[in-house]
Amino acid sequence: MTTKESTQTVDAGMPSFTEVCQNWHRAAENLDRFNRMLTTDAKIAQTPKEVVWTLNKAKLYHYIPVVPEQDRKPVPLFMVFAIMNRPHVLDLRPGHSFVEYMLRHGYELYLMDWGEPGPEDKNMCFDDYVLEYLPRAIRKFKSVSGAQEFSMLGWCLGALISTMYAALRPDDGLKNLLLLTAPLDFSDQEAGGFTRWSSNPAFNADTIVEKMGNVPGEMIDSGAKMLKPIENYFGSYSMLWDKIENPGTVEAWHAMNTWVRDIIPMAGGAYKQLINEFYKENKLMKGTMQLRGETVDLKKLKANLLNVIAEADHITPPCQSEAVMDAVGSEDKEVLRVRGGHIGIMAGRGAEKNTWPHIEAWLAERSGS
Amino acid sequence: MSQSKDNQTFDPFDPTGMLKQMRDSNMESWSKIMTDFVNTEAYAESTGAMLDAWLTTSGPFRKAMESAMSQAMAQLNMPTRDDITRLAERLTNIEMRLDDLDAQLSEGARSNDTQPTN
Numbered sequence: 001m002t003t004k005e006s007t008q009t010v011d012a013g014m015p016s017f018t019e020v021c022q023n024w025h026r027a028a029e030n031l032d033r034f035n036r037m038l039t040t041d042a043k044i045a046q047t048p049k050e051v052v053w054t055l056n057k058a059k060l061y062h063y064i065p066v067v068p069e070q071d072r073k074p075v076p077l078f079m080v081f082a083i084m085n086r087p088h089v090l091d092l093r094p095g096h097s098f099v100e101y102m103l104r105h106g107y108e109l110y111l112m113d114w115g116e117p118g119p120e121d122k123n124m125c126f127d128d129y130v131l132e133y134l135p136r137a138i139r140k141f142k143s144v145s146g147a148q149e150f151s152m153l154g155w156c157l158g159a160l161i162s163t164m165y166a167a168l169r170p171d172d173g174l175k176n177l178l179l180l181t182a183p184l185d186f187s188d189q190e191a192g193g194f195t196r197w198s199s200n201p202a203f204n205a206d207t208i209v210e211k212m213g214n215v216p217g218e219m220i221d222s223g224a225k226m227l228k229p230i231e232n233y234f235g236s237y238s239m240l241w242d243k244i245e246n247p248g249t250v251e252a253w254h255a256m257n258t259w260v261r262d263i264i265p266m267a268g269g270a271y272k273q274l275i276n277e278f279y280k281e282n283k284l285m286k287g288t289m290q291l292r293g294e295t296v297d298l299k300k301l302k303a304n305l306l307n308v309i310a311e312a313d314h315i316t317p318p319c320q321s322e323a324v325m326d327a328v329g330s331e332d333k334e335v336l337r338v339r340g341g342h343i344g345i346m347a348g349r350g351a352e353k354n355t356w357p358h359i360e361a362w363l364a365e366r367s368g369s
Numbered sequence: 370m371s372q373s374k375d376n377q378t379f380d381p382f383d384p385t386g387m388l389k390q391m392r393d394s395n396m397e398s399w400s401k402i403m404t405d406f407v408n409t410e411a412y413a414e415s416t417g418a419m420l421d422a423w424l425t426t427s428g429p430f431r432k433a434m435e436s437a438m439s440q441a442m443a444q445l446n447m448p449t450r451d452d453i454t455r456l457a458e459r460l461t462n463i464e465m466r467l468d469d470l471d472a473q474l475s476e477g478a479r480s481n482d483t484q485p486t487n
Contacts, residue, residue: 055465211427228400235396
């Protein structure tokens with residue numbers, strides 16, 4: 001019975017020999033395109049920029065403004081990305097780039113690129129990032145831009161670094177602080193895979209760093225992907241195959257995949273500190289975190305604060321970002337909850353409609369002279 | 370609508386059709402099962418133990434290799450990895466001092482520019 005029905009279906013829609021050939025030709029082309037998407041790099045981070053400062057592997061970029069000087073906002077924006085990924089995701093591809101968007105709205109933009117740590121940087125820790133590199137980069141940035149006040153945007157571990165800097169150097173001219181998916185509070189030891197894994201006694205960050213020096217990018221990447229294994233190892237590719245004939249989707253996927261594949265190691269000292277002092281001991285929120293002997297007191301953070309939380313973030317669950325609102329000393333503070341994941345809220349398809357305009361509007365109100 | 374009709378019809382000329390059908394019906398549940406699984410204590414413990422075992426077993430080999438390489442480089446009068454690393458660390462420290470000097474010079478030049486001239 002079943003066989004008969006199947007035969008009837010096939011007979012009714014039997015394609016001609018030419019159609020069969022065309023279908024197979026199309027399938028071959030799609031396969032070729034699919035393969036190219038996996039093995040080649042898209043052109044990302046294309047917005048023109050100049051290097052204005054370097055130290056060790058770190059670089060400070062200044063994006064070339066696109067609006068006349070008189071139309072630019074007087075308060076420039078300094079962007080700090082995480083230390084275990086490239087910052088190119090902020091300028092993903094022409095036509096879909098946060099950097100482009102902010103430049104069009106008249107902001108002077110600077111981007112801190114931490115670079116790829118080498119074996120000689122294995123002891124670098126948050127003390128170095130927050131109190132050696134960042135203040136020097138900001139000193140240069142203020143000298144180049146001539147601005148005395150500035151806004152800072154930190155994303156993921158970049159937000160952690162920015163928060164500690166803002167608390168330790170509240171009088172350095174920081175006017176506005178934007179935190180994106182900031183991992184700050186680890187009091188809930190069951191929130192998210194990373195916290196659960198790292199809080200397990202069997203997981204020893206000291207041994208990892210002692211044996212490896214820097215933590216390989218592949219290890220961090222596979223850890224992040226294992227938080228949602230089916231989506232990351234299968235779903236993403238099957239989605240690409242489904243949409244392989246849609247140039248817009250393919251281009252977007254290619255750009256994101258290029259960024260995802262460009263993995264870098266994390267300095268061993270910072271990794272050890274992240275796992276032991278933040279994830280396991282939650283020192284920042286307890287008020288016991290010390291950098292170079294200085295206690296990080298979040299009450300000293302006075303800058304205007306916008307805390308952007310991704311509601312479906314599996315890397316930094318919302319609860320890790322929320323508690324900071326009560327801990328800081330800022331009077332002007334606001335939470336923006338966006339539907340989406342850790343990266344999606346800023347680089348996904350909906351970012352240009354849902355996240356960027358909110359950030360720009362909040363910043364514009366506070367970027368006057 | 371047409372999508373669901375496509376999914377229900379077996380098409381021998383679409384080699385991925387059957388796989389797609391299987392995927393669409395199972396992906397969500399598999400995703401939930403796997404996400405829940407990696408969030409268990411058992412997974413965390415086994416991952417930690419496996420990582421530890423790998424680091425422990427590979428450690429002696431890595432150490433032996435490093436030692437052999439260091440000796441070979443020393444015999445050839447070539448700097449070892451440790452030598453280069455130490456040098457790079459010193460360069461970074463020098464770079465920091467230069468950066469501070471550069472900032473002081475710029476500050477000095479700016480002060481001079483703003484001072485009134487007679």
